[in-house]
Amino acid sequence: MGSSLHTKKESYISTWKAVSLLLLLTLFALLPRILPPTSFTTTDEAAHWTERTANFLTALREGDLVATRQTYHPGVTTMWLAATGQVVGEAIHGAWDRVPFSVSRAFMRMPSGIVAALAVIAGYFMLRRLVSEQVACLGALLWATEPFLVAHARVMQTDSLLTSFMMMTLLTALLAFRIDEGPAGRDLPPRWGMLLGSGIMTGLATLTKSPALALLPIVGIIAFMSGRNATQFVRSVPIAPLLLWSLMIIFTWLIFYPAIWIEPLATIHLFSIGAASGTLDHEIGNFFLGQTVGDPGPLFYPVAIALRLTPWSMLGLGLLLIALVRGGISQAQRGVLLYLGLYLSFFMLAMTLGSKKLDRYVLPIFPVLAILSAFGLLWGAKAVSRWLSGYSKMIVLGVIAILSIFNLFYYHPYHLAYYNPLLGGGVVAARTILVGWGEGLDQAGAYIRAQPDGCDRPITMPIATFLLEPFVCSDVILDTSTHSQQAGYAVFYINQLQRDIGRQEYNRLVAQGLPKHTIHLYGIDYVYIFTLSSNNE
Structure with missing residues (x-):
């Protein structure tokens, strides 16, 4: 009898462990x-x-x-x-x-x-x-x-x-x-x-x-x-x-x-x-x-x-x-x-x-x-x-x-x-391989929406405007140059810059010293947002 009870007890314990592990x-x-x-x-x-x-x-x-x-x-x-x-x-x-x-x-x-x-x-x-x-x-x-x-x-x-x-x-x-x-x-x-x-x-x-x-x-x-x-x-x-x-x-x-x-x-x-x-x-x-x-x-x-x-x-x-x-x-x-x-x-x-x-x-x-x-x-x-x-x-x-x-x-x-x-995390990755598949653009949209004119003026982006559109309340214009658009903001994404898409315009805006906000996640600068002047001069 004792042996049988011991066997049953071991069986219950084994079953409980298996169920717990599976759960x-x-x-x-x-x-x-x-x-x-x-x-x-x-x-x-x-x-x-x-x-x-x-x-x-x-x-x-x-x-x-x-x-x-x-x-x-x-x-x-x-x-x-x-x-x-x-x-x-x-x-x-x-x-x-x-x-x-x-x-x-x-x-x-x-x-x-x-x-x-x-x-x-x-x-x-x-x-x-x-x-x-x-x-x-x-x-x-x-x-x-x-x-x-x-x-x-x-x-x-x-x-x-x-x-x-x-x-x-x-x-x-x-x-x-x-x-x-x-x-x-x-x-x-x-x-x-x-x-x-x-x-x-x-x-x-x-x-x-x-x-x-x-x-x-x-x-x-x-x-x-x-x-x-x-x-x-x-x-x-x-x-x-x-x-x-x-x-x-x-x-x-x-x-x-x-x-x-x-x-x-x-x-x-x-x-x-x-x-x-x-x-x-x-x-x-x-x-x-x-x-x-x-x-x-x-x-x-x-x-x-x-x-x-x-x-x-x-x-x-x-x-x-x-x-x-x-x-x-x-x-x-x-x-x-x-x-x-x-x-x-x-x-x-x-x-x-x-x-x-x-x-x-x-x-x-x-x-x-x-x-x-x-x-x-x-x-x-x-x-x-x-x-x-x-x-x-x-x-x-x-x-x-x-x-x-x-x-x-x-x-x-x-x-x-x-x-x-x-291996250096995101900092090294951004210098080594293509980074970014849309992450961070949700935060970029939230930042722009929170601005006083965030819903009033268009936003330019050199490629893949559809990634930003769900998160903003104004038009997103596909454009690598902000000269001809009455845009309020210019947005650049990391993998676009890594591919040299929009890089020249990005460098021009940096040289102008325009206000810039960066979406930074885990050591990686994913998104750069420039606040443009009202007449885009």
Whole structure:
């Protein structure tokens, strides 16, 4: 009897711990991504996704299926989710054109944030099967709280969704081909449910953005390696599983992309244009190492990634390298690390070969970096466990959780303004890579509105006036020169000046000594506002 009661007590404790851990992870993953809403609007939201979503939803309602093809990205998942948010908002608030801008934007953003949070939670459960419970827990915690991942999950665009779907593809593929079972798994059939899920996730990833095509060779390699047999290699090639996986991709496209039902060839051709667009320079230029450039070159992504990572993630990656050199990682875990490294390396290579480069384009590798960092941090904790009475791993989890909470709270709502403090933070970032995606312009608008004539006189801006328009009560004029306009204020944004857009006019106003107000966030001067004379002399 006593033994039975003891067993039941242990079972209850184990269940309570599992439920508590899941609840905490859910809070870490969900709350930073949806509450409270981000105050500013990003370039892509204002210039593209708000209008595309409206057109997409109108096309669905009117049965004009070809019109659901809005862009080459193709951004289908982004539009489906944002449209879902709009429909929910309409059900709650009524006519959409009467809903305040901040409220409508929050409704359209929230579904993507929820998907990103669900990916973290699902990723945790899959990682538990692939690696140890502790690595899965810490890896999911880092995945949930990396500021760069949180920042992009809070806005309406493609990169966060691409990241979630690509990671789900990778993890389900590893489980489908029994990588978790090591050599013993080669003699067993795939896990068909996981294989179906991997195909669906690949379909959703490619429906989001063309860089997801990198998944095709990655999953192919996983499948071939899992079926490797030294004496019968050809016979062990998993043709049937890969065929089923491919069919699920096609099925997902047919379900979620109405335009392909009517004009399949034209729709696929447009997608191919998007895949090729990465080989071209940005139309308005880029910025790297203090210079306005077209293609920043192969050093761009290593530098940008280092600037975007948290110090504890960088520490974990460094410790992992030491652990690998010193043989501190088990053979079973090395197998999983091999495939994570394959995904990271292949995607980085694909992105580096293209001329069009931005830090957010490599967002899909950040969950992998979080998992790799977890390996290193836990190995380091084990190495010092004799000084910490065996509680080192719990201490690591607790410390990182506290640091992550503080970090996210400190940068809210401008998580995009986070840059690694170990490398100089925002001050160094502004001199090194392109900075600013709209953050700070909400504060610029508030400053202008608060002025006595803030609603009376036009405002000039050299590019992307739509970023400022929602936050001011007067006209915003697209103009790089203030000579010919009866403007009250001239606004210059950091990434415009980094690209030398409006730089000459900015220098002229500085030389005139006109009053200037600066929006300064976390070491970065994001916005410069000049108060112009009444006759613009």
